[in-house]
Amino acid sequence: MEPMILEYTVSADDFSGAGEASGDVKKTLKSLGFPPEVIRRVSVAMYEAEINMVIHARGGKITVEISPDEIRVCCEDVGPGIPDIDLAMQEGWSTASDKVRGLGFGAGMGLPNIKKYTDYLDIKTVVGQGTTLTMSVAV
């Protein structure tokens, strides 16, 4: 069966609106009857990615593909890119500004959490051009 596609636009610097896309996905997955644990993993991972786009990447686009056996989330931005992915994957490593940290974000757990909650994670990034993050959770 064809996957169900949901598309979202994430605005830059909109901290109060961040989480709306992952919230909508969570609601949709609950109506579809996916197991609670799968829903939780998708929504936590997607929320982290959404916040990353707000903090670092001047916003971007998220596409969610829902199939009965897998949920795929693709986050595309035209932000600064990630110069060193290995470093970025380390818990606690963050390049967030003091202002962002003051808001309670930028603890350096974004990418490590995404990795922890997903079954597949691929990061394509070019410094100065942007990042595409694809993740999936198997059902």
Next chain:
Amino acid sequence: MKYVGHSVTLDKDKCCGCTICLKRCPTEAIRIINGKAVIFGNKCIDCGECIRVCPNHAKKAVVDTLDVLNSFEYTVALPAQTLYAQFPGMRDRNIVLTALKKLGFDDVFEVSVACDAISRAVTQDLYFDRLPDHVISSSCPTVVRIIRSQFPSLLPNLLNYRSPMELSARWAKKLAMEKTGLPKEKIGCVFISGCPAKATSSKHPLGENESYVDAVLSISEVYPLLQPLLKNIDRPEILARSGPLGVGWAKSGGEAYASQASHSLYADGIENVIDVLEALEDEKIHQARFIELNACPGGCVGGVLAIENPFIAKSRITHIMNHVTPTIPTGSLPEDDMHLDEEVRYNPALQLDSDVKQAMIKMMKIKELEKQFNGMDCGVCGAPSCHALAEDIIMGRGTEEQCIFRKCRKYEERIAQLEKTLEESCERKEHDSK
């Protein structure tokens, strides 16, 4: 009476079919059908918002009446702490408790006794690390209901203790049986409630094999009968059993305070409760060891069956807590009987279909159909939003005709068509007459 999943009834003559309750229901459980509000029992969490907001007072909670005292040989009143906060100037709980006996009850047993015991047990559990991280209080039945239908991943976080109402009923019944020698069924434990959801819980408890609460009276019914009795009590009988911390459970934050958790969080009002549950589910809350959630504004004092404004009632609760009240010993209470009989189970009320593939097909149809509506979410169709109407149609419980904008568009098209036909026939007549 047939169980419909909630305690709300409708006075059809008073319901004018407006959209006020429809728009305020936090779970989109209400529809206006044939001009009257109807509740989907499976989606309703019994929060009482519809009772609270109805300008015509068409919605009421089903509770018992005082006649119930005649159905038992021996009756025990179980007053919710909120009752104490209804009377201006009242500081001594013993006066209210004595008045309850004058009203016709054989004995009284404060629900706050169970609150004290649960708080003591929770403090120990926290100390010995026997609870899940971010444990959520299970004392508000509406919170339990919303978790089981909308936040199933948080079911393991629910505190596994009986509600104060159930626990106090069990203990009151045990003490009464010992005192009177009567069998269980001849003793009536009557809860005096500010909360309609607790009336529902007493009939259909969650996580309990059976309820020990035999009847529920509303504070609003008991209040006018108690008020005149209070004045004539010079020397109250000493009937209070609980300490001040248990009394404090009536106001938001009281239970969290009594738990003595190193970090706690409390929220009240159903919208705030939902926000906290969302945040907890998304792992945005890291520190709170104990989480107290109350569906009503201000906590239990904000229940729709109470009379006094919740903020005034909160301040009175603080006064009552600070008042030195003589108490009698609690009696021998079996503290090993405090846990729920079984776990609260998931209620998949949001699910469109039990099969994921079928649910996806339905969801895609709903999204497609929703685009055809104008997104005003006006509620005139009887559904709370355009999305809800689209869902109703695909689920076979609604029709496109319900949308007033679509109806208008259809009539406009029909009128345009008629005008055209008329014009054509006029032209033809003109032509023929020539």
